[in-house]
Amino acid sequence: MFHQHNSHSDFSFTLLLQALHGVTLWRPNVVYGGCILAGAILWEGIDSWGQDAAGAVLGAALFVLAVLIGYLAAGRLLVYDARGERSPGIWRSIAFALRAWPRLLLLVVMEGLLLLGIGVVEMLAFGLTRIPAFGPYLVVPLFPLVVIFNAALLILAIIVFNLSGPALWHGEGVAKALRHTITIARKRPGSVLLMMLLLGVLSSAVALVIILLLYGGYALTLAAATPFLANALYGHGGGEALLLDWLPNLHVAVQQSVAPIVHWTHSGQRLSWFAAGILTFLLPNVVFLLGMAHLYLEALELEAPEDL
DSSP states (O other): OOOOOOGGGSOOTHHHHHHHGGGGOHHHHHHHHHHHHHHHHHHHHHHHHHOSHHHHHHHHHHHHHHHHHHHHHHHHHHHHHHHTOOOOOHHHHHHHHHHHHHHHHHHHHHHHHHHHHHHHHHHHHHHGGGSTTTHHHHHHHHHHHHHHHHHHHHHHHHHHHHHHHHHHHTTOOHHHHHHHHHHHHHHOHHHHHHHHHHHHHHHHHHHHHHHHHHHHHHHHHHHHHHHHHHHHHSOSSSHHHHHHTTSHHHHHHHHHTHHHHHHHHHHHHHHHHHHHHHHHHHHHHHHHHHHHHHHHHHHHHHHOGGGO
16 A cells, blocks of 8 residues: 655655744735635525534535635645645635635545445455355454555545645645645655654644744733733633722722623633634644745656646
């Protein structure tokens, strides 16, 4: 199933440094985050308007479609950056995504059908063990062989599914993308999987750094706001007097208008948490996707340079 190439033609670890450049690319982050936000608004609006299972299903389907469009549009921008070419712009990348999302679904369906076909063959092979006389003896060699085969198949499937997006970002059709991804997975499973794992670790590290920075920023903001907004931040019953007694005039004013302060303070906090969640999701994902774009282009240069 696999044919691993060795030596000088394997991937460079500078790919990881190139992937980190994704943190500074605002267009992919904006288009990806904007599509996710638009999908979430559509989902919530249709779910609230429909108030039944059909509305919830339609809203969820539109949300998934918006995420796919954001994924393809951001990837289109990232593959241009990986190729060292001028970015096509946000609107052109969204137009590409609107044309390409059916191809992505078709590609995933075809890959799924290939796996299903292999599963059917395995079931037929195990069906032979029901043959009288010699059938039960087939289990002894068949079972461990199928276990090893499925482990190798799992590696191939992980590589193919993850490289499907970059193949489409590069502008390939379904048939060519399927051929290239399977070829890369067969010929370079070890090096490709290793780079994917390292990209995953790098993205997780970026997410951790973002969380720590945002948590530190939130803590400093609380420290600055507490002398004036403690009543709203920590509730408005008893405890706020201890925090605000050193400003008696402000304390009286806060008690007279606690409801609007509580409302708008909590709104600001929720907005901050939402923005933090978006950043924690987007930046590591764009780093990973940019790394996958570089990885696919490097693999394609090694295996099919005529298609670059």
